[in-house]
Amino acid sequence: MSQFFTLLHEQARSHGERIAFHGFRHGKDQLCDVSYQALLAEVEQTAAVLNGFEPRCIALKAANSIDWAIVDLAALILGIPIVPVPSFFTPSQVQHTLTSCGADLLIGDWQESDGKDCSMVAGLSVFRPYDAALIPLLPGSRKVTFTSGSTGQPKGVCLSEGNLFQVSNMLAQQVSSSVLGGRHLALLPLATLLENITAIYVPLILGQTSVLLNGEQTGLSGSSQFNPQHFLAALIHHRPSSLVLTPALLMALIQLVQIQPDIAKSFRFIAVGGARVSAALIARAHELGLPVYEGYGLSECGSVVALNLPDANQLGSAGKVLGHNELKIDEQGQVWIKGNTALGYIDEPFTTPWLATGDIGELDEKGYLTITGRVKNQIITAFGRNVSPEWVETEAQRYMSLQRMVVIGDGELNLTAVVCANDDEMVVDDVRGLNSQLPDYARIGRVLCVANSTKLREFYTSNGKPIRSSFEAWAANLTEHEQVHSYHLTQA
Template sequence: MSQIIQAIYRNAQLNPNQIALSGLDAENNATSVTYRQLIDKLENTANSIKQLGGRCIALRAENSIDWAIVDLAAMMVEMPLVPIPTFFSNQQIEHVLTSTGADILVGDWNEQFDHQDSVCHLEGLPAYRIYAEPCGALLEGTVKVTFTSGSTGTPKGVCLSEDNLFRVSSSLVTALDVDVARHLVLLPLSTLLENVTGVYVPLILGVTSMIFPGEHVGLTGSSKFNAQYFAQALAQYQPNSLVLTPALLMALIQVVKHNPQLGEPLRFVAVGGARVAAEIMETAHQLGIPAYEGYGLSESASVVSLNAPNRVKHGSCGVALEHIEVKVAEDKELLIKGNIALGYLNEPFNDEWLATGDLVNIDPDGFIHIHGRKKNQIITSYGRNVSPEWIESQAQVFIPAAKLLVVGEAQHSLSAIVEPSDYIVERIHLLNGSLPDYARIQRLILTSNLATHTHWFTKNGRPRRDVIETWASELISGRNTNTDHQIIELY
């Protein structure tokens, strides 16, 4: 039996009446499930999955208690499950289904089926049994396939074993070392990070995971945010732990500045997904927000390193968790060993060390400092290598509300594409004052609305650097004569 499921059984024996899951079910009914009740629900759902007789489950649904139950029941019967983000395009969904051969579809498939077509319900989620050709791409031992967004928009499937998931979860339990009774799920559970930290870790600890649809707590899709709903959720549910992206951390900082009481119940706030400037983390701690930056990747079942209350260094993403070994290659790329995924679909990993694609240095105390993606490095005409992510994260300190993109491949100097705002030139000068000369912004490209350039970003909002660099190069050279953009030379 899965070690995660075994931990749930142990907690059901020790504290049967302790609340395991609290929140809304798939039909938006408020509910709470004790550990004893959770075991019953998992066993019933597992039996229903067995009766469907499929090979692989594709789960596409908003966050709910039922989402977590289906996920755990599939693990109980060792059937591979593929979480699909609700913001994936139809093309991406088709790619996921074809590449995995999923033949049980659970959740929101209204565009493919009428609700009456469901063969059963797994908890409150409709399930559809379809015919799909066996694709043979799932690696032996796979219990979860998590899809990256892909830099080109085509998601790539990572095959994870139950041991992968348990090792990272149990290692996080050890690293936390704080008194947490209630975790509030904010990110989509289809995100591996929240799946691990919002479901597996609390249930191993024997505490409560509070699960609501994203809109209920202020986050819709991949990036739409409502600060009022977020603040209301903090006030109503008083969570002890959260997992946030850097943008959500900055929102939390503003909320706590206006209402310090909302931060008082927090004991641990993990921050990941992108590099965070040290000044932002220091501001959070000055406000009493226990924010700790971490780092991870799907190919290692999510979290690799983490700062913690007893071992923290702002500006780093912490030290490697106990189940992971790390080292730095000659070209500064981070290599990891110890909890590597089974591989990509139909592409097993065979090397002892996994090349992460991230450029780092590890200081004498073991803290990992991420500088950016190896493939995203800008090489200026003077031969200087610069990571755009480093400068973009530092910009959060001086222009926190602005989206800023750094370009400069083969150029004499760096440029920043940014939306117009009050005192933008003065703020960029302040940013430059915090950077070495070779990393300073020499030119501003003001564009009225970055969001309209949809082809610049992947479906989950990651910049397509090559596309943006080409556009900026043409604009600077005069080959693009579009007058919707203003160029300001700073020096």
């Protein structure tokens, strides 16, 4: 029997009237509560309906809602692989996802071109795809999470229920003393593995309440469109005790707390990840009373691998490795992980215990992990010095004008910063300030200020990661007709 189904039974029996989910039903505009007892009944009913379709694999594409969580849990307890499809995927990425996993049942927001509308389940539309291929997923696959890499082409990671349970149970153990009695607000899409775990599975283990709102109601739509007023309204109305944020969203939260300090009072634990976070940014959050803790993880390891905690916290690090994993760093500085590794990619099982992450990191004598960049992104300057662009970009987070700065310069004498800017003078001044905090080999020598940010959209993946090779090629072939101002800085 599913471990999560057993947990749901236990919560319904022991705390049946406790609220499991607070939020919206799909397509509805009225808030509602679902108790653990009611959740068990709805999950069982949904599982029975899903079972009647006899699906091999389910693709779920919808905004955050209580119904999203119910379908996800129902598929899990049936042992049917489910593929959460991010709403920010492009049509070609969605098609690639469906073709790769062979989903033969589509649930949620699909179009007529995707399949034939045949029914409803848990308030969501059900479609039969027109051309689902028979794709054998890796044995034991229960969730296939697609992540957009540097090429923009998603790659499916196959996770077992054991993978999901191990990381969820470990997180529940580590944060229970901080979050018990509170409520978690899902800000990121549930199609994101980290939020799927922290907003559905961890609260289920702890018997907590999770608040599920769609992106318009929380202020976050797509992968990077953000409305701070909607975010503020959600925080004031729901008073969450925990959140999961990206560095950019943490910056937004800090700005809101500076304007309205009272919203910080409800928080007990705020996890931040998805990219390296500036120690100065987290220190500022702590000064404002925000309990922010940086972590590190990847889909290939079921999400979270390391995490700072209230009683074990070191600024500038991603925390200590959690107990369900082992970690080592090789001579080239690459991080390797063993323990809760995934089954593999679709049609590409992992065959060795240790997984090469592609991340560059350091492990200090106290066991704190610091991630400095990606192996494939490492810049080697004309002077032969190795620089991780992510490290320089992280240090730039302390400056508002440099939040979207991209560092390039492989093989060049000096590094170049590409910045979308309305105020060139402020950008150049901030880069000078940044340079004063960096060693000479990592300082920015040229700044490219781009007035029209739409020019650079094609240089990012759908989830907002820079395609550095595209930036390098573009910068090397700039013409005088482009709306770009170039500034050369004197190195100190």
